[in-house]
Amino acid sequence: GGSPALGTRLKYQRARWERKRSRTAKELLETEYKYLEQLDLVLTYFVTILKAKGTLKPAVLETIFGPLESLYSASHVLSLHLEKGNLGAGLENFCQSLDLYGHYAENLEHFFCSLKGISLFCCTQEQVRKNKSFRRFKKLQETRPQFQGRVLEDLLCLPLQRLHQENSLQLLRVQKLLKGQKTQVLTPGRWYIREGWLLVVPSKGEELKRRMFFLFSDILIAAKPCHPLHPLNSNKLSCQAVYPLQQCSVDKVFGHTWSQGGLLSVSLPTLMQVLFLSWHGVSCTHWSYRLLVTSLSSGKEAPLGL
Incomplete structure (x- = not known):
């Protein structure tokens, strides 16, 4: 603490x-x-x-x-x-x-x-x-x-x-939330899906890490709060990782049910496996569904079929 x-x-x-x-x-x-x-x-x-x-x-x-x-x-x-x-x-x-x-x-x-x-x-x-x-x-x-x-x-x-206006507004809002310009959120053909706080389970027995995740039609962004006393970025998020959904496979971890919440594994061949833990069962169901559907359709330019 x-x-x-x-x-x-x-x-x-x-x-x-x-x-x-x-x-x-x-x-x-x-x-x-x-x-x-x-x-x-x-x-x-x-x-x-x-x-x-x-x-x-x-x-x-x-x-x-x-x-x-x-x-x-x-x-x-x-x-x-x-x-x-x-x-x-x-x-x-x-x-x-x-x-x-x-x-x-x-x-x-x-x-x-x-x-x-x-x-x-x-x-x-x-x-x-x-x-x-x-x-x-x-x-x-x-x-x-x-x-x-x-x-x-x-x-x-x-x-x-109207759909494009709403999407552009969401992309701009997330871009402004992230510190610096290194992570390019405003990209043609990208669609905002959802966002929320999830817990990351480290590979070694460290503490669970609470991260803000932004799910788009082609990528998943993990970010953490900047230091609250930082003179310029106290109200911003620092991007920790960008996961291309075309390379992701998503699944629930054995022994955990969708209804009661639990662990989601997001695997990338090029990176170590990442595990997410949701706060609520409903959140887990929604995140797993969105991640699965979006990763499957990430080759498309717009998620109109989602």
Whole structure:
């Protein structure tokens, strides 16, 4: 045990990190409200009315608008978490909706030749071109004051733009938390998954070491708090290791159950085996699942299938 003064400084340090997380949650919430408002325009003035009128065949409607209602619901749940300041829980829940974005992205590829104003619905353009009533309806809806001059194409791109914005914000936050610029977090194609405190079990009978871990789509970062009395870095973390997930194999250690928590082994052929011990059973289950899935899919550029 260290001195009481050092313990107090550590508590203060962690409180500062929590305030930073809360600030990030607040920033996310403000932009989430705007995003939900814009999605609601598409659902209210296009999807709902088109379904009721039967202007487009159900299959065509699905191809054009995809899982927008589900995406709206996922973001609404995220906003409820953010309202309570639960950034971690909100993002953990939101990660489960990433496959929806994958399906949505696939649909966008089908009917967007490009984002530069070429004809909107490529895979269904024959049906839509013939459907003059849809074209009239689309133009009429876009002239509503609520749309503020935006066209349907702009609004349909919002979900993927939003996903990239949220991810960039998380990458930037982690980059700022880490001391120095040696560890490059802001890398194109990298996706933030989750973070949390875990215990590292040393190979020799030393003390357990509490470390902060950041899991991304391609790497796992282990970091420890800088000295709380450091004049410049007292509120930062020092990167201890970066594990490339493509080289990792993850498993639970024999004799430990997922439900009660326990040890996770993360093995790299080029390094010694590393063992992690979680605080809570739920955390262990979530970490093991995320690590397993992410290491298996780390060859992909984006975790849209997670």
